[in-house]
Amino acid sequence: MAELKYIEVRGAREHNLKSIDVDIPRDQLVVITGLSGSGKSSLAFDTIYAEGQRRYVESLSAYARQFLDMMEKPDVDHISGLSPAISIEQKTTSKNPRSTVGTVTEIYDYLRLLFARAGTPYSPATGLPIEAQQVQDMVDRIMAMEEGTRGYLLAPIIRDRKGEYKKEFLELRKQGFQRVKVDGEFYELDEPPTLDKKFRHDIDVVVDRIVIREGMETRLADSLRTALDLADGIAILETAPSEGDPERHTFSEKFACPVSGFTIPEIEPRLFSFNAPFGACPDCDGLGVELFFDENLVVPDSTLKIYDGALAPWRKGKSPYFLQTIEAIAKHYEFDKNTKWKDLPAHVQQVFLYGSGEEEIPFRYDEGGRVYQVSRVFEGVIPNMERRYRETDSNWIREEFERYQNNRPCGACNGYRLREEALAVKIAGEHAGQVVQKSIREALDWVNSVPASLSNQKNEIARAILKEIGERLGFLNNVGLEYLSLSRNSGTLSGGESQRIRLASQIGSGLQGVLYVLDEPSIGLHQRDNGRLLTTLKNLRDAGNTVIVVEHDEEAIREADYVFDIGPGAGIHGGQVVSHGTPEHVTNDPASLT
The missing domain is CATH 3.40.50.300 (P-loop containing nucleotide triphosphate hydrolases)
Structure with a gap:
């Protein structure tokens, strides 16, 4: 035909x-x-x-x-x-806060692979590259602990994965192991626990019970070797302190800093995913922002008098309680309660917002004729809201307090979304979080500069991955999106931008014989683009x-x-x-x- x-x-x-x-x-x-x-x-x-x-x-x-x-x-x-x-x-892309330009274009998946296969971990403490540990180094570190310390030497064979693991328990029993620790509980292997395959589990094999004392180096080295062979080069010493949770010391044949003992479990692509618990910053869950009570929302108008409701959360129907509290603080710190907020001394503003610290203030309350006096520290408006926000079960109170909250970059990961271990891995002096904050044009320059900074062996591994990343960045560059950064939330893109991103990914797919139908792709574009x-x-x-x-x-x-x-x-x-x-x-x- x-x-x-x-x-x-x-x-x-x-x-x-x-x-x-x-x-x-x-x-x-x-x-x-x-x-x-x-x-x-x-x-x-x-x-x-x-x-x-x-x-x-x-x-x-x-x-x-x-x-x-x-x-x-x-x-x-x-x-x-x-x-x-x-x-x-021109559909705007997903409003999901976890969706970024990098994840929509799949460039971030390749970047994760690149960092997992060609990255070098650096110690956050010393700034030096982390080298693999020998068994002898591990023995020395354990022997340096306090004599008489008791602990279990564990081999983490399953980490955060779904499954029943009946076969594994049977196999371990055949090999002569007696106990396992599953999801934080110890079990005898004669009666292993029944696991739900729908949930993620952690399974550690108890390789040895040890009490640290002179002359046990040989036994320790043998046990470590057994644990490392079982768990792909990782062993964990779990010591029981006199109180509190047991401490876990990770030993890795692969990566550990000899000075600070900072270890990276194993470097795999999911360590760099902010959408997986394994890689996301534990403080902000990989969103890169945290909520905080913003002073500017608590005191929106600093020309108001404190008595007339300068503190927004206290405005609700001037209650006698708040007014008497203000009077007591004014008396104690000797200022006029009719002063405008902006004219109050700085330390008084701090007392209202964040509390009086150790200093007790005498309060006198008159509740319809019943007078009582009490001396206590003043909690402060913001700590009071933080505490009630944490403790309340009421959605209404939550919503009420959220009016005074704002976003800021997460303090733990600086807005990079990843956990400390992932940010310790660098290529050409930059970690994954820094690379995605570059604009697409800068990221393209970075990709071109990477081969020069890698060893021959790592270049062999990275070549194909870099080619894929470079091509995709090139497509985005060609449709006039070189100013976007890979970490940009896709919910903040305009219709034209999200359409051109989809266009770039279609060119990347290299299909033939397809019918493409586009809706005004030139919208919002500068004439030169x-x-x-x-x-x-x-x-x-x-x-x-x-x-x-x-x-x-x-x-x-x-x-x-x-x-x-x-x-x-x-x-x-x-x-x-x-x-x-x-x-x-x-x-x-x-x-x-x-």
Whole structure:
């Protein structure tokens, strides 16, 4: 059968289309233009894309179809010459706070792989690269502990993974081990616990029970060797202090700092994922921000007097309790209660906001004739809200207090979202958190500079990964997004930006024979970036795809291979093909408004 040269549409009546017939040339860059509301999108999206998508989905198995949205069958007599269709609309991307430009474009997945395979861990304490430990180093470190310290030598065989592990328990018993520690509890291997395979578990094998004393080096070295072989080069000494939780000392044949004892368990891609508990900063859960009570929201107007409600949380119906509290503090610190907030001495402002510390203040309260006096420290407005926010079960109180909260970068990870161990791993002097905060242009320069800083062995590993990252960054650069950073929240992108990100990922997929339908991709673009966008669309076409663009932009219309002008008016006055042909033909056609 001869290859179809056209997508033939007959009798399209979707929305305001007046039963039109069009022949759209395949493997070309086709622009559909016309007034807003003239029926461009009805033809491109609701007819051609909908039918292409629907036919493709119908060809899948019934099982696969249940996961996909079936498109409505468009109101059209017949369409031939369709390919599987991909639409790139101006939907803003996900509002999920965990979704970033890096994760949407999948560049971050490659970066995680790069850092896991080619990164070098540095000690946060000394700033020096962390080297692998020998068994002898581990023995020396354990022997340096206090004599008489008791503990268990454990081999962590399962860490934070789902499963039942019946087979493993049986195997361990055959090998002569007697006890395991599962999810923090000890069990005999004769009666192992039954685990729920839906939950994540931690399993440590008890290799030896030790009491640190002279002359046990040989036994310790043997036990360490056994533990390291069982658990891929990691052993844990769990010592029981006189009180509190047991302390766990991790020993790794791979990475440990001899000075501070800082260890990195094993460097794997999930260590760099802020969406997995294994890699996310434990303080902010990988969101990079923390909530705090903001002084500026607690005192929104510093020209008010403290007695007239300068403290916003105390404004609610001037209660006698608050007013008497203010009077007592004013008397104790000797200031006039009618002073404006901004004129109060700084230490008095601090007392109101954060409390009086150790200093007791005499309070006198008169509750409808019952007078009582008490001397106590003053808690402070913000610590009081923090405490009640933590302790309350009431959503109403929570919402009330959230009015005084604001975001700031997380103090533990500085807004990098990752845990300390992940930020200790660096390539070319920078950790993963710093790389994603670069703009795409800077990240591209960084990727090009990486090979020079790696050893030959690591370059072999990193070459393919760097190529993938470089290509994807290059695509984003080519569609005029070089100013975005990979850590930018995708919920903050404009429609045009998110559309061009999807466009870049489509070019990266390198498909052929696909029908792409785009919705005004030039929106929000500077004129100089328009040319780069059109080059990108032509590259899609040259790869053997049909590209249909709904567009108002003159340059895009002039650069197209073929143009359809829909009109002549909007709504019921539109829905007809006024003119079609090459841009030159449409330009000279008197019927065409465009």
